[in-house]
Amino acid sequence: MLALYKPFWKKLQELDFSEKEISGLQRLTQDKLRNPKQGDYPRWREALRSLPEVEVSAVDYSCHAIRCEGKNVEHGLIDSCYKGLMPWRKGPFDMFGCFIDSEWQSWMKWNRIQQKLPALENKLILDVGCGNGYYLFRMKAHKPLLLMGIDPGLLQIMQFWSVEKYTKSAAAILPLTLENLPTKLCHFDVVFSMGVLYHRKSPIHHIMELADTIKQGGHLVLETLVVEGDEMTCLLPQGRYAQMRNVWFLPSVAMLRVMLERNGFTGVECIDVTQTTTKEQRSTKWMKFHSLTNFLNQDKTKTIEGYALPLRVTLIATKK
């Protein structure tokens, strides 16, 4: 997989990332990808390797499903390779007619925020916790200069390369967490952090680390779970939240605003507040485990633990 990153390193050079920054990112990427320990890795590797060559005739980043069309497609093989990379949580993707119906209808979030985002054209963009890169592909339609994602999830990265094999978007996902990045890598015009903050035990540090990646005057797009309330309100679940073990701070929108304003951001704007529904997040044949409906109480008015239903906000803020 390391060879797939070569054009990306070259692109960083052209964009004036320093040798030290590039070699730091290369070394971290190599360390993470050299000896993957995950038990399912051999299955994923086999699936990725077995994807056939296809003469791609069209790629579309602007529909709900990222779509590729091609000639002389071996449909059975394509289908079995993508099934070898299950579970698919983010999507959907339509790969030569093989419709990967992911757990999340990720296009619903994109539709809610797309019109209100800062301009992405000719911009350097970082997506922190980008999963399999669904949103990187959607951003490609806006003609950015650089699309870089980071995510520690190896399966998500392999899913990304399985799509990128055909799309050739020139985006890349590095197998890193935000904390792994060289400090003060402040090259990016727009940085996304969607669905990550509530997984962090230290949300303030997450915000500070995000600020360190953004150019002065650049923008942060922050999406996270929140609760109703004023700037004094924050939920720290006793244990699980909607069955998720790794959920920590769910602040109110007002508290989130203070967190941003005290950590290098100004002009905080709330562009969306939406309750997650079972239309947006559900089990499918591409993600067969339990999903949101199983994580709510019987009359669907609370999470199974008795907390408020999942409510997500998207804020845009400018780096001072």
Ligand SMILES: C[S@@+](CC[C@H](N)C(=O)[O-])C[C@H]1O[C@@H](n2cnc3c(N)ncnc32)[C@H](O)[C@@H]1O
């Ligand atoms: C809930 S998913 C959100 C995916 C996507 N951003 C979205 O909005 O649909 C959270 C993602 O963040 C990644 N992640 C968790 N901790 C992270 C960290 N410290 N730095 C970067 N990514 C992280 C996870 O691997 C996972 O893919």
